[in-house]
Amino acid sequence: MALLEVKDLRTSFKTEDGIVKAVDGVSFTVEKGQTLGIVGESGSGKSVTCLTIMGLNAKRTTMSSGEALWKGKDLLRAKSSQLRTIRGDEMSMIFQDPMTSLNPVHTIGKQLVEAVQLHRDVTVRVAKARALELLKAVGIPKAEGRIDDYPHQFSGGMRQRVMIAMALINDPDLLIADEPTTALDVTTQAQILNLMKRLQEDFGSAIIMITHDLGVVAETADDVVVMYAAKVVEHAKVHDLFNRPQHPYTWGLMGSLPRLETDTERLVQIPGQPPSLLRPPSGCRFHPRCPYVMGVCRTTEPKLLATERDPSHLQACHLDQETKDREANKLIESTMAEVG
Amino acid sequence: MATEQGSNGQMELHGDELLVVDGVKKYFPITRGIIFQKAIAQVQAVDGVSFSINPGETLGIVGESGCGKSTLARCIVRLLDTTAGRIMFEGRDITNVSRVAMRPIRREMTMIFQDPYASLNPRKRVGFIIGEPLEVHKLGTPAEVKRRVQELLEVVGLNPEHYNRFPHEFSGGQRQRIGVARALAVNPKLIVCDEPVSALDVSVQAQILNLLKDLQDDFGLTYIFIAHDLNVVRHISDRVMVMYLGQVSEVADRDTLYREPKHPYTGALLSAVPIPNPERGRAREAIVLEGDVPSPVNPPSGCRFHPRCPRFVEGHCDVEEPELFPFGNGHVAKCFYPLERWPMSAEEMRRRGTARAQEEPVQA
Secondary structure (H helix, E strand, C coil), X not given: CCCEEEEEEEEEEEECCEXXXXXXXXXXXXXXXXXXXXXXXXXXXXXXXXXXXXXXXXXXXXXXXXXXXXXXXXXHHCCHHHHHHHECCCEEEECCCCXXXXXXXXXXXXXXXXXXXXXXXXXXXXXXXXXXHHHHHCCCCXXXXXXXXXXXXXXXXXXXXXXXXXXXXXXXXXXXXXXXXXXXXXXXXXXXXXXXXXXXXXXXXXXXXXECCXXXXXXXXXXXXXXXXXXXXXXXXXXXXXXXXXXXXXXXXXXXXXXXXXCCCCCCCCCCCCCCCXXXXXXCCCHHHCCCCCHHHHHCCCCCEECCCCCCCEECCCCCHHHHHXXXXXXXXXXXXXCC | CCCCECCCCCECCCCCCCEEEEEEEEEEEEEECCCCCEEEEEEEEEEEEEEEECCCCEEEEECCCCCCXXXXXXXXXXXXXXXXXXXXXXXXXXXXXXXXXXXXXXXXEEEECCCCCCCCXXXXXXXXXXXXXXXXXXXXXXXXXXXXXXXXXXXXXXXXXXXXXXXXXXXXXXXXXXXXXXXXXXXXXXXXXXXXXXXCCHHHHHHHHHHHHHHHHHHCCEEEEEEXXXXXXXXXXXXXXXXXXXXXEEEEEHHHHXXXXXXXXXXXXXXXXXXXXXXXXXXXXXXXXXXXCCXXXXXXXXXXXXXXXXXXXXXXXXXXXXXXEECCCCCEECCCCCCCCCCCCHHHHXXXXXXXXXXXXXXX
């Protein structure tokens, strides 16, 4: 049994302007010890997917359907009390912004101890020892001296380490990292990604890595889900996705990246803006921005189907296989060309 | 393209540079006391930065947060007064000119800001926002201003009919286009772009980068392009300057800097960038720097990078401050033990050479 199995997840929010379908039929599974990357631009529904799984959306304005089976148990139908025992214990989350995700009026030691004591019946002393152990594991120098410091006394990278320590303190089976390095500088990002890789080896946790950075996904994920306008447009093993991308949106994303190792005079640009989810486009949601648009794209929504070659490579596009292979090869060639 | 820099870090100018920045320092005082404020320390945000830009060139400035790149940008356009040093624009010293005398110069250099949400007045219509610089500089009648604004909207790829809309009606990328149009309005020679794409999604980021390149070709603009994303800087720049803790670590033309970095910090930055290719990305070994950027209030002695540097030599790097050593063709790097080759593993980087230290006298 998969650790987490998400089936046809749908989440919509009631707003003053109408109903926003933020997640519209997303399915994936996460196996033990595996890393799933979710890529997409802002507003593509990648964070909301995870918030829904964790049961962290505001109840009054949110409607969710589908299933999110955690070790066989549906999280969407679980009671709040049940969710509370799972969250922070079996399943935990690292948020994007380390500046606002820690409570500024409590010491980090107190916040870490709280995370332990919510789930374990242990004394403060034991919990604090555990907190210290984790702070050392995430590489906070002189952790004994820092444990009673307040969040503002830490730098951004250090705060993100504290967040990771807090997420890992109860040995979770699944860690959801929502843009864990977006707010950080590249050298700090390298430190944090190394740390997460090492901790995954040590603790054997599965990770869902939400990011808009294809570089981070390429280096950390086993499986990748590409989301666009609340839907999954492509889902594949990381090597397949980068070597044989099948969806025009994925091509656009890859082509629009300026890269260190190749010279491109002009970036491929995806014209236009991501659509409003209040009134998503008909048919394929990418069609107003797609350079390969055909008549059928405007009227019929493509299904997420396996490619002929590979049953584990799912994509939602009406284009024929030949065109896709040709365009994908063209893209790979142009981006893999060596410097000079 | 680049100005040659002598071995003492002094620039040799040839007279037709658009902008020359010479030994600019910006210190912010930290004060204590409510009525009688006493400076107790200084944040050395920018500490002795020199460079020059030729017309039509793009200079990229990279560095981590807190390295002083935005402060430097604000000093250049005189939004901040410098503590020391000189800024010359078209051969004229503008370091201490008065606000009134500065006004005509402000037509020549404009700025694009990082945050497209915070840099546009939410209560003003787009037409007013873009037309305001024209009004300030009294360029044209209201009808002419309107025509010019609509032309600008078209140039940056927006619909001229959106003249009467408010900023909130636009997406992030479109707002950044408005920011670009505003910077272009007065036909400047130099545009200082302070992280213009870091708040944008990748697909939109590509649109803005392409737009900036097109505008440069069409109007012969000169850019100072500040970013922390090395990929973006590589894409847009002719020459790149790496900053660390208020100082210049390395300057070189784009290809040289990315292919043969000399400063260990540049090397560490380049190796830390994730590569969007699973095979190559996983084969890459990041040179992970320990610790964080130190405080600019009390910067490390000697070379400011020494507490994090894999090539740190005790008794040398922490005692003496390296100069910007020349490597030919305008390439300079502030390091006693420059990298011999690139790419390099973390292990190789620790095995430092001795080249620079022997050539140059160690004692001051």
